[in-house]
Amino acid sequence: MKKLILGAAAAVLSAGPVMGMEREVTVDGGKAPLFGSLLIPEGARPGPAVLLIAGSGPTDRDGNSTIPNVRPANLKLIAEGLATAGVPSLRYDKRAIAKSAPAAPSEADMRFTTGVDDALLFARFLKTQPGVTCVMLLGHSEGALVAALAAQKIDTCGVIAVSGAGRPLGVVIREQLAAQNLPAPLPAQIEAALTELEHGRQVPNIPGLEALFRPSVQPYLISVLTIDPAGALKAVKAPVLILQGDNDLQVTVQDARLLATARPDAKLVVLPGANHVLKTAPTDRAGNYETYADPTRPLAPGVMQAILAFVEAH
Structure with missing residues (x-):
């Protein structure tokens, strides 16, 4: 396991204007199209492109949710950071969310593998774009598990697991609910x-x-509760980056270490002060969650440096 801890003094990339063309694209979702945003930087040279995969819940292509006060726009910010460095990306609305909502099956027919299959659809679409030599899969939160499972079914030049759990969802749910001190029974x-x-x-x-x-x-819960994220990442044949904030109230640094133990050759980057949505945040719960509601707050120092270093290396 290669471990790198980026300090708060790490150089911040220039956030200059994003030069390039973003256009809406679709793939065949069966019942209805699935929608995404393809961002091709101006003058991009042949090289890798990154597919951004959202986390759990009603999360759209930008990383925003229909849940009140959850609009961090973290995926959009990553896409813009990639574009600034000349790296194309594609992010998409999950099935049943935002413009992809018409493609939703009934809730009772949803399975975790549905999300994996949709990621594969967009990964294959991205690979066909001019100048794209290979596709990297970047999954945030639950999307990290989607990325690991999708990578076992498609050629990819890398997997970036961001704020991903290292334990099965059943274990995580128990821990999260126990912390709420719910009343008996x-x-x-x-x-x-x-x-x-x-x-x-x-x-x-x-x-x-x-x-x-x-x-x-x-x-849906039955389809996902027992999947082992560490085992899924271990089965990935491509290079792996594990990116984790140490101020994450939803997933812990220990989760990242479990993932890294399963993949000793992976690079583990721990970001001091960063929370689950990759923003610099205070340690108190209320203040930490306040950052989820601010799409204008930049990504924490070190986020884009780690991602871009990995993309360049592979």
Whole structure:
């Protein structure tokens, strides 16, 4: 494992104007098209391009969510940072989100593999663009797992796992809910429900927790709860960069280290002060989450340096 810790004094890339052409593109989503934004820098030379894969929930191509106060625009900022350095990129609205919403199946028919298949559609589209010699997959949060699984099915020159969990989702959900000090009998009900779902069995609705355990979302949970992100990354044959902020309240540095242990040849970059959406943030929970609502706040120092160094190296 190659480990690099970037200090707060790391040089910040010039954020000058992004020179290039961004255009909306589509791929065949079956029921309806899936939409994305292809950003080709002006004068781009033949080389790699980066596919940006959003995280969990109702997240669009820019990294913004329909959840109130979750509009960090982190994926858009990464795309612009890549373009400034002459690297093309493609980011897209997940199926069922934003302009890709008409392509959504019923919630009960959604599976985790649906997201993997959609990433493959866009990766293959990106590879056909003029001047693109290979495609790198950059996944944020849950998108890191999507990227690792997609990389096993397509030729890629690299995988960049950003703020990705190193443990199965069932373990992460237990930890996140335990931190909320829920009143009895909810903890026992949650544990029983997760255990049943991990064994492939649906459970009755839990009043008050419909957002997580409603019957229509349970097939999706069954499809993802037991996937091991570390095992998925270990199976990737391409070079790997693991990028993790040490002020992330959703995924820990320990998650990143678990991923790096599975891939000893990976480069692990720990970003001091960066949170889950790659913004410099205070340590208190309220202040940390406030940064999620500000799309104008720049990426934390070191984010683009690490990404661009990896792209250039591979």
